[in-house]
Amino acid sequence: MIALITDFGLSDIYVGVMKSVIYGLAPNAVVVDITHGIAPYDVRAGSFALRGALPYIASGTVVVVIVDPGVGSTRLPIAVRSGKSWIIAPNNGVISGVAFDQAVVLDKPEAHRQGQISSTFHGRDIFAPAAAMLHESHDLLTVGTPIESKSLVSLERGHLSRTDASLIAEAQHIDRFGNIITNITPDILTIWAADQSDFTVTCGASMLPARRVTYYNETPVFDGLLLLVNSFGLIEIASNNASAARKLGGIQSGQAVTLKRI
Amino acid sequence: MIALITDFGLSDIYVGVMKSVIYGLAPNAVVVDITHGIAPYDVRAGSFALRGALPYIASGTVVVVIVDPGVGSTRLPIAVRSGKSWIIAPNNGVISGVAFDQAVVLDKPEAHRQGQISSTFHGRDIFAPAAAMLHESHDLLTVGTPIESKSLVSLERGHLSRTDASLIAEAQHIDRFGNIITNITPDILTIWAADQSDFTVTCGASMLPARRVTYYNETPVFDGLLLLVNSFGLIEIASNNASAARKLGGIQSGQAVTLKRI
Amino acid sequence: MIALITDFGLSDIYVGVMKSVIYGLAPNAVVVDITHGIAPYDVRAGSFALRGALPYIASGTVVVVIVDPGVGSTRLPIAVRSGKSWIIAPNNGVISGVAFDQAVVLDKPEAHRQGQISSTFHGRDIFAPAAAMLHESHDLLTVGTPIESKSLVSLERGHLSRTDASLIAEAQHIDRFGNIITNITPDILTIWAADQSDFTVTCGASMLPARRVTYYNETPVFDGLLLLVNSFGLIEIASNNASAARKLGGIQSGQAVTLKRI
Numbered sequence: 064m065i066a067l068i069t070d071f072g073l074s075d076i077y078v079g080v081m082k083s084v085i086y087g088l089a090p091n092a093v094v095v096d097i098t099h100g101i102a103p104y105d106v107r108a109g110s111f112a113l114r115g116a117l118p119y120i121a122s123g124t125v126v127v128v129i130v131d132p133g134v135g136s137t138r139l140p141i142a143v144r145s146g147k148s149w150i151i152a153p154n155n156g157v158i159s160g161v162a163f164d165q166a167v168v169l170d171k172p173e174a175h176r177q178g179q180i181s182s183t184f185h186g187r188d189i190f191a192p193a194a195a196m197l198h199e200s201h202d203l204l205t206v207g208t209p210i211e212s213k214s215l216v217s218l219e220r221g222h223l224s225r226t227d228a229s230l231i232a233e234a235q236h237i238d239r240f241g242n243i244i245t246n247i248t249p250d251i252l253t254i255w256a257a258d259q260s261d262f263t264v265t266c267g268a269s270m271l272p273a274r275r276v277t278y279y280n281e282t283p284v285f286d287g288l289l290l291l292v293n294s295f296g297l298i299e300i301a302s303n304n305a306s307a308a309r310k311l312g313g314i315q316s317g318q319a320v321t322l323k324r325i
Numbered sequence: 326m327i328a329l330i331t332d333f334g335l336s337d338i339y340v341g342v343m344k345s346v347i348y349g350l351a352p353n354a355v356v357v358d359i360t361h362g363i364a365p366y367d368v369r370a371g372s373f374a375l376r377g378a379l380p381y382i383a384s385g386t387v388v389v390v391i392v393d394p395g396v397g398s399t400r401l402p403i404a405v406r407s408g409k410s411w412i413i414a415p416n417n418g419v420i421s422g423v424a425f426d427q428a429v430v431l432d433k434p435e436a437h438r439q440g441q442i443s444s445t446f447h448g449r450d451i452f453a454p455a456a457a458m459l460h461e462s463h464d465l466l467t468v469g470t471p472i473e474s475k476s477l478v479s480l481e482r483g484h485l486s487r488t489d490a491s492l493i494a495e496a497q498h499i500d501r502f503g504n505i506i507t508n509i510t511p512d513i514l515t516i517w518a519a520d521q522s523d524f525t526v527t528c529g530a531s532m533l534p535a536r537r538v539t540y541y542n543e544t545p546v547f548d549g550l551l552l553l554v555n556s557f558g559l560i561e562i563a564s565n566n567a568s569a570a571r572k573l574g575g576i577q578s579g580q581a582v583t584l585k586r587i
Numbered sequence: 588m589i590a591l592i593t594d595f596g597l598s599d600i601y602v603g604v605m606k607s608v609i610y611g612l613a614p615n616a617v618v619v620d621i622t623h624g625i626a627p628y629d630v631r632a633g634s635f636a637l638r639g640a641l642p643y644i645a646s647g648t649v650v651v652v653i654v655d656p657g658v659g660s661t662r663l664p665i666a667v668r669s670g671k672s673w674i675i676a677p678n679n680g681v682i683s684g685v686a687f688d689q690a691v692v693l694d695k696p697e698a699h700r701q702g703q704i705s706s707t708f709h710g711r712d713i714f715a716p717a718a719a720m721l722h723e724s725h726d727l728l729t730v731g732t733p734i735e736s737k738s739l740v741s742l743e744r745g746h747l748s749r750t751d752a753s754l755i756a757e758a759q760h761i762d763r764f765g766n767i768i769t770n771i772t773p774d775i776l777t778i779w780a781a782d783q784s785d786f787t788v789t790c791g792a793s794m795l796p797a798r799r800v801t802y803y804n805e806t807p808v809f810d811g812l813l814l815l816v817n818s819f820g821l822i823e824i825a826s827n828n829a830s831a832a833r834k835l836g837g838i839q840s841g842q843a844v845t846l847k848r849i
Contacts, residue, residue: 066345294446304394
């Protein structure tokens with residue numbers, strides 16, 4: 064299996080061309096789109112998507128993650144072995160936060176697309192051929208040369224701090240439903256707020272009441288925001304059959320959200 | 326084959342994670358996306374998509390339909406056998422209108438994802454594993470316990486009424502091209518209007534002339550709306566190389582449309 | 588392999604139904620989405636996508652290209668053999684610019700979907716069944732009757748002209764990142780501007796400085812536009828980590844762009 068995460072979107076031919084190259088080199092591969100909807104250039108969002116999806120991807124899979132504003136520059140294309148899977152990506156932090164036990168730089172010309180390598184589409188010319196080769200060989204050394212793990216770029220973690228009165232966190236992702244996935248773990252919320260159930264959530268100029276629940280339509284008549292543990296083990300700010308993000312004035316990922324106990 | 330209809334969209338990792346779970350459990354399955362573009366929470370739209378696609382889906386397929394605002398609540402996850410295919414869905418009416426001969430509630434823990442079941446993503450934790458198991462077993466009893474068919478939620482049908490002067494119907498779906506698919510069958514149109522070819526179509530404050538045709542660019546110089554039998558056997562309000570929905574003031578699915586004879 | 592290029596989008600069931608028909612008739616086919624994001628009715632955009640993707644599609648593939656405003660009218664459904672691949676499309680110019688050595692009209696009823704053929708969805712009723720049959724037979728004569736190549740519709744090429752002072756070209760495509768792909772080849776740029784590196788780009792009322800580079804973030808402090816050879820061998824107007832199209836006042840494909848030397 065080869066799984067893909069990119070910021071290419073689906074309106075251009077880029078994803079289709081990458082898949083065509085993969086199938087041309089590895090006709091028996093099963094290619095799975097995790098998502099191509101990462102916001103353009105948003106390396107942090109790519110990293111968040113990878114960390115979310117990885118636990119559910121079957122062992123033996125080659126995961127290709129491309130959010131690559133530095134394509135064609137000196138940033139290196141790399142691959143790592145993570146447990147029984149492999150991850151291929153540009154070395155720009157998009158795979159940071161993922162444990163791995165071996166890393167290579169994709170410097171083997173025989174693992175690149177034959178012909179000239181473009182300086183704008185390494186997805187087609189470097190990452191797809193490496194994925195196809197790794198899918199067949201299951202051996203990082205067929206596609207690259209070992210590098211030290213400390214050469215891998217690491218992203219700073221999102222802001223998270225607390226006082227007695229407030230918990231200041233970050234919106235890591237806004238999903239299609241307008242749910243706001245924060246970087247707060249249930250443990251942290253419990254340490255800070257014990258079993259308290261009523262809060263306010265502030266983002267910029269917007270402040271709304273919020274209630275801790277376990278599923279979306281638990282309190283149908285309550286019109287405020289909901290705080291729940293989402294399916295990826297993070298505190299999510301939601302709203303029953305409505306967009307929490309819209310209620311909070313159109314919050315974007317990366318923005319701060321502040322919780323206060325009522 | 327496993328076919329998917331959801332309101333998950335493609336910008337998040339939800340569809341990719343579901344597919345990863347399916348392929349992990351049923352590596353030989355062919356997974357086909359029917360659509361993930363159902364509007365968030367729109368159970369009626371999911372039902373319309375299912376009824377449209379089902380006749381074209383090969384027998385033996387497991388169809389998974391997830392539009393599930395009540396995820397995590399007491400609404401039950403179910404599966405039915407419909408002819409030689411199977412349908413898996415929440416019991417909220419999203420499969421109403423589809424004939425079936427056996428129904429089960431998905432209550433077998435061995436057909437759920439191993440580990441804790443989330444209360445916000447049954448697509449991953451309940452529906453995908455059940456689909457994979459059903460794909461292998463072709464037997465509803467491997468995934469659930471029989472329930473009576475009368476416990477299945479049924480949606481009310483869309484409004485449709487007529488007088489001598491007017492036929493009042495409902496926009497069931499607006500497609501990418503701005504075509505408006507109504508709930509009028511060709512039979513009903515013929516009973517009401519015989520072989521009449523000129524009409525007006527009213528929606529809210531917008532009224533436009535409409536002409537009965539058999540294909541989109543049949544009357545290139547006519548700038549009004551077109552009425553034709555679409556490929557799913559329903560009367561569709563269209564416009565030659567333009568969006569009929571925009572011409573009618575941005576009509577949404579669920580809104581009333583009124584036809585009058587000229 | 589069967590590759591798909593359409594203007595159907597992914598919010599409706601049209602693509603899913605087409606794939607269901609294909610898999611029903613050719614269960615072993617691998618279906619690859621090149622893109623379904625062609626703008627509605629935009630035959631030129633479909634043609635551009637086909638020419639871009641074709642060199643990367645494995646030989647033996649059946650490529651289906653559907654941008655078909657004339658569906659149901661007298662325009663003919665056709666198929667051609669292009670090298671070791673096949674292309675199926677309406678005869679409206681969407682495959683013009685592609686070399687081929689044999690052409691047929693899809694007139695064999697046994698290669699159509701059984702039952703009534705709709706006049707609005709030939710993707711499902713004519714093109715998908717022909718693709719499945721061609722995938723199995725690798726023989727155009729199983730799906731149609733030969734026609735002369737001169738009956739195939741050809742699109743006019745985009746405008747491109749130059750004086751000493753300026754090079755007037757056309758935006759062929761705006762991609763997800765806001766990159767503007769022109770119809771200028773590197774050869775033409777070199778003939779007109781030798782190794783000059785500084786230009787202005789004008790589109791409508793917007794004029795911006797532009798610099799020739801080889802990759803996107805080559806000149807991080809330069810805030811103007813970039814001119815580079817993109818991965819498909821065309822001059823692209825880009826911007827470092829930003830949308831060139833937005834900087835040029837929201838330019839659309841088909842609009843003129845004028846380069847002047849500084």
